[in-house]
Amino acid sequence: MNSHAASLSPAATESALRTAGLDPARLPRHVGIIMDGNGRWATGRGWERVRGHRLGAEAVRTVTTIAAQLGIVRLTLYAFSSENWSRPQREIDVLMHLLRDFLRNEEATLHANHIRLEAIGQLDRLPTPVLKELNRVRSATADHTRMVLSLAISYGGRDELVDACRRIASRAKAGELDPTAIDASTVQDHLYAPAGGDLDLVIRTAGELRLSNFMPWQSVYAEYVASPALWPDFGEADFVTCLREYQRRERRFGGL
Ligand code: IPE
Ligand code: IPE
Ligand code: MG
Numbered sequence: 001m002n003s004h005a006a007s008l009s010p011a012a013t014e015s016a017l018r019t020a021g022l023d024p025a026r027l028p029r030h031v032g033i034i035m036d037g038n039g040r041w042a043t044g045r046g047w048e049r050v051r052g053h054r055l056g057a058e059a060v061r062t063v064t065t066i067a068a069q070l071g072i073v074r075l076t077l078y079a080f081s082s083e084n085w086s087r088p089q090r091e092i093d094v095l096m097h098l099l100r101d102f103l104r105n106e107e108a109t110l111h112a113n114h115i116r117l118e119a120i121g122q123l124d125r126l127p128t129p130v131l132k133e134l135n136r137v138r139s140a141t142a143d144h145t146r147m148v149l150s151l152a153i154s155y156g157g158r159d160e161l162v163d164a165c166r167r168i169a170s171r172a173k174a175g176e177l178d179p180t181a182i183d184a185s186t187v188q189d190h191l192y193a194p195a196g197g198d199l200d201l202v203i204r205t206a207g208e209l210r211l212s213n214f215m216p217w218q219s220v221y222a223e224y225v226a227s228p229a230l231w232p233d234f235g236e237a238d239f240v241t242c243l244r245e246y247q248r249r250e251r252r253f254g255g256l
Contacts, residue, residue, distance in 0.1 A: 008114060008146060013071040020070065020240045026247045028200035030074040031067065032152075032222070034214050035060070037206025037230030044230075050094040055232035057102050061109055066236050068113040068147040070243070074196060075149050078214050082122065082156030096130050099153065103133040107140060114146030120192035121155030122163075150193060157216040164190035191217065198222070201246045203239075205231045223249045 017024045035056060042052035060077060067075045080095060103117075110117055117137050126134070134153075167190045171177040177186070188194055199215060199222040207228045211219070225242045227234060 008069075013069065016069050017071065020243070022070070022240065022243055023247055024071070027071060028223075028243070028246055029072070030076065030197055030199050030201075030218075031072055032076040032078065032199045032202045032215055032219065033063070034078045034202065034204040034208075034212060035231040035234075036204060036208055036212075038232060040206060041230040041232045049091060052230075052232055053091075053095055053098055057098055059232055059234050060102065061106060062235055063239055064106075064115065064149055065109060065113055066239055068115055072147060075147060076120070076152055076196070076199070076215070077149070078152045078155065078212075080121075080153045080155070081213055082154060082159050083213060085125070085154070096127050100130045100133050103130075103137045107137050110137070110141050110144070110149065114144040115141065116144040116146075116148050117141045118148055118150040118193060118196075119153055120150055120160070120196075121153045122159055123154060125154045148196075150196060152214070155192075156213045157211075158213060160192055160215075161187075161217060163192075187217065201225065201242070203227060203242045205229055205234050205238075221251070221253055223251065 014024055017027070038052035038056040039049040040052070041055065042049050045051075060079075064075060064077075079099065084095075085092065109115075117134075119134055119138065123131060123134070134151075164187055168177065168182060168186060172179045172182075196218065199219045202211070202214070202219050202222045202224050203226075204210075204224075205227045207226055209226055223246050225245045227238050227242055229235075229238045
C-alpha cells in the first residue's frame with residue numbers, strides 16, 4: 001500500500017477526526033464555504049487586492065485536502081458569484097487567471113487525495129481557456145470517489161433556480177412532464193448538480209453574516225457558521241473550529 005492509500009484508509013480518517021476532537025458519527029456530509037475577505041487581507045497590509053486572491057488559492061488547497069482527510073463527502077467552494085462579474089475588469093481578469101492556474105497546479109493534489117472535481121454556475125460565461133482547463137480536470141478526475149470538490153463559479157442561487165424553471169417549463173411544454181406533478185424533487189433534478197443534495201454546513205469567512213446568493217435551495221436547513229478569519233488566513237485549525245461548532249448544534253428540521 002503506498003502512502004497516499006494509507007492516509008486515505010478508513011482507520012486514518014477515523015484517527016484524523018479523533019485527533020481533531022470531532023465525532024465521526026456527526027460529520028457534515030456536504031459543506032459549503034463562502035470564501036470571503038481576500039481583498040481586506042491585502043488592503044489591510046497596504047497591498048493590492050489581487051495579492052489576497054493569490055494567497056486565497058493556497059487556502060483552497062489546504063482546506064480541500066483536510067476536508068478529504070476528515071471524510072467529508074462533498075465540499076462546495078464559492079469562488080466567483082454572478083454578481084462578481086460587476087467588479088473591475090482587471091480584478092476579474094486576475095481571478096480568471098488564478099482559477100486557470102489553480103486548476104493546472106492542483107490536479108496532482110486532487111489525484112493524490114482521490115477527489116473528483118465538479119463545477120456549478122453559468123460556466124458558459126467563463127473565458128474559453130478557463131472553461132477548457134475546467135473540463136479537462138473534470139474529466140481527468142471523474143473516476144475519483146473519495147470526495148467531490150464542487151467549485152461554484154459564475155454561480156448565483158437565483159440564476160440556478162431561474163435556469164431550473166426554464167428547463168422544467170420547456171419539458172412541460174414538450175409534453176415530457178406533467179405540470180401538476182412538479183414537486184421539490186423535480187426542482188432538485190434540474191439544479192446544476194442534482195446529486196449534490198442539501199448543504200449540512202455553510203461556513204462564511206471574514207465575519208460577514210449573509211449568504212450573498214449562495215445555494216438558497218440547498219441551504220434551507222444548513223447550519224450556518226461565521227468565521228472571523230479572512231480567507232487567506234483560514235487554515236486547518238479554523239476549519240476544525242467550524243466543524244466543532246457544527247457538532248454542537250441540535251438539528252431539528254422542524255420536528256421536536
Ligand atoms: C472573496 O474575497 C473572493 C471573491 C469574492 C472572488 P473578496 O474579494 O470579496 O474580499 P473582500 O470581501 O473585498 O475583503
Ligand atoms: C461572496 O462574496 C461571493 C464569493 C465568496 C465568491 P462577496 O464579497 O462577493 O459578497 P458581498 O458583496 O460582500 O455580499
Ligand atoms: Mg467579499
